[in-house]
Amino acid sequence: MEPNILAWTILLLPLAVATLILFFGKNFPGVSALLSTGSALATLVLAVFLAHPELIGGDPGITGGVQSAAEADVQGIKSFPWIDLGENLRIDIGFKVNSLSQGMMLIVTFVGFLVHLFSLGYMKDDDGKARYFGGLALFMFSMTGIVLANNFVMMFIFWELVGVSSYILISHWYTKPSAADAAKKAFLTNRIGDFGFMIGILLLWKLCGSFYFNDIEKSASSINNLFLLNLSVILIFCGAIGKSAQVPLHVWLPDAMEGPTPVSALIHAATMVAAGVFMMARISFLVVTADVAANVITWIGVITAALAALMALQQDDIKKILAYSTLSQLGYMIMAQGLGAHGSEAGMFHLYTHAFFKALLFLGAGAVIYACHHEQNIWKMGGLFKKMPLTSITFALGTAALIAVPFSSGFWSKEHILEEVTHAAHIKGHMAVFWIGIGVAFLTPFYMTRLFIVAFLGRGRTNSADHAHEVSPIMLIPLILLAFVSLISVYFGVPEFLKSEGKSATFSDFHFNQTAIASMIALVAGIALASVFYLGKKSDPISGIPGVSVLRNKFYLDKIYQGIVRWFQDKVGSVLDWTDRSVIERVFSRIPAAGAMSLGALLRNFQVGNLQVYVFYIGIAVLALILLLIF
């Protein structure tokens, strides 16, 4: 198979499936689900072929990537010219296939396929099953578009498509007001970031004269206007803030847990939120040249990591805890994107490992919720280890990876990021960043241990927890697969792909030094402290401490945003109201209305209703016409 057909098939197959399902699938939910899952499996296989062309007798050398529209044909992957306005503005739907996108495709399709598989069980009896799987297929299409895009405009289009499909999936249970609100919130919050993204793209186009990543890379070093460069990178980063849910636009992600749990696993853990990180890695060559922007990125990342970890401490909803841990880990990844080329690799490395264990955790949580009859509060669970041992073991393995127990996959990647932080001298206060990172490395084991102890150990606290039992094999298979992958994913060789300057981050880069010691101490301290606090407790012992309620209430950020939005709306509303009442109503309705009325009153005099008077008018008019004609 040529790389041309391969790439286009990967992109268009999910679209075809999504279209089919959304238009015709309503009455065939079973077929739709299988179709969507089949397409996910197919794209996974194709992604493997894309990463390893030699498997199908292709040329291994295509990893160079598509340079620009002109070079696309040479590379063997044809672009579809979309907008062509001469040299300066030319936009294609085209592919940039290099090691980064090959590796990312593997992650997306692998997690995507497992989520499909899991959903077959989880959504078995759902009324909107066809719609759900159509949404998943649409999401896979959009995500593929982002990963393979060779220019910013195409990426932006698929970026928005990801937003749409996540809207569809979050609001899957749209009759539930909270789900509908969460979907709206996710979409609108993302829009804020996307505005910045769009402006940034245009600004960069002004600077470089091209939308193509490769052209931008070539001209990036010759940009003199550092202010505009920094500004454009920061604006583009706004898009990542929205999609990857960084502070201050992180508020949508925890709410998005209203969607079905597999969706949370797919979108809000493994892939969609990773889009922001991926995008920053795509343009890591730009971040390297923009110092100020790099500082902003790193600090936003580390602040997000810390705030999210703090908020996670006091959540009771199992999915919310996982959501905040996602935020926190995304903070790590984003932080890494500011650290230069090697940092960016480390971030992608973490994205890769995180995708698996976070998907695992979410699917595990989904299994738990499913088993407990849709109970999500961890204080109403307990003792699940005995009831569903396989799920619990996989969950424990995921937790181990998340909290970076040595030799689990998460350990290597997190160490790598922290290691890079100590080297990143261009970041102002990089040692502060480092210590905050270590702090987060302490908080993460704390809240995850809390979650595990409360939900899985001890005794069942409610009926639904007591009557929980192991889930069906179709849901267990993805869990076991993912647990296996989470532990050893670093040894697969996939991280080889996630490089940007010829050198990739793998576990072999690990050095046993002060960084490793510090984070291990943090890990042990976190686990120990949480065990002391929570083992055998029936309610949260530290929730009563003053100040802790701030964490429970997520630093009141949601309320503050609400207040701001309300204030802003009120003000804008009152201005618009005034304009409407005094300007628009007067100028555009009352004055013309008065004119029409008086004209009407005038003309009404002519309209007497008498036939003969009308004929008289006609006669006069005929006379006037004749006069006009003869003179």
Added chain:
Amino acid sequence: MIFFFYLFAALAVIGGLGVVLYKNPVTSAFSLILSFLGLAALFIQLDAYLVGILQILVYAGAVMVLFLFIIMLLDIDKEEHRKMGGFSATGGILVGVGFFALVILVLWKSGVGYEQGLPALVGKGDNGTSDVHEIGRLLFSKYWFPIQMVGILLLSATVGVVVLSRKHLK
């Protein structure tokens, strides 16, 4: 020749005035027949025999009979005690006179053919063609489409009349 013209023109004009001036609709209708007869005579004087005959048959005959029939059906009285006057009469006279003045003006200004008499007709008569022949030929060659349309018009008029004549119009 010119005598007959004046005779029939006077007949037509007097008939027309009668239509307007008589109060009784029946008298008006008869005046109109008179006027139509005068007009038909003028047509014939202009060598348009077929059209002249049609004018008598269709107008003076069929149409006016229909008018009289309706007048009697409705049993309309004279316009009781209503003098011509007021706005409508004034307007009517004004417009009528104005129109007449304009016709005079136009004729006076144009002046084409003012001195010219009737051109000679050579192709008509015993050895040549006839009105019926020529008009018929035109109707079924050049005007084949309009005549079909007129047929449809007549049909729809028939249907319309039937619908309108129903006792309880809905």
Added chain:
Amino acid sequence: MESTLTLQHFLLVSGILFAIGLAGVLARRNLLIIFMCLELMLSAANLSLVAFSRFGAENGLPDYDAQVMLFFIITVAAAEVAVGLAIIVALFRTRETTDVTQIDEMKF
């Protein structure tokens, strides 16, 4: 005024008849008479047509196109009379009058 019969003679008669008809339409109140006046106006126009046809003769033949048009006018007028009278009858049934001043609802 000498004996040649010219186009103007006929056009003048046509104009006079048309003006009479127009004045009648405006002045009379009885719908039927107004209708008759309309017929008079149509016929007056016909006279112009015939006159033009005759005086525009070429190759010794009158312009038959004009006469065909006249034919159509008469046909259409006949249809018009039939429908118009039917309307008048229908109107009379509901209003008991043929006086146009009584029918004054053609206004807002």
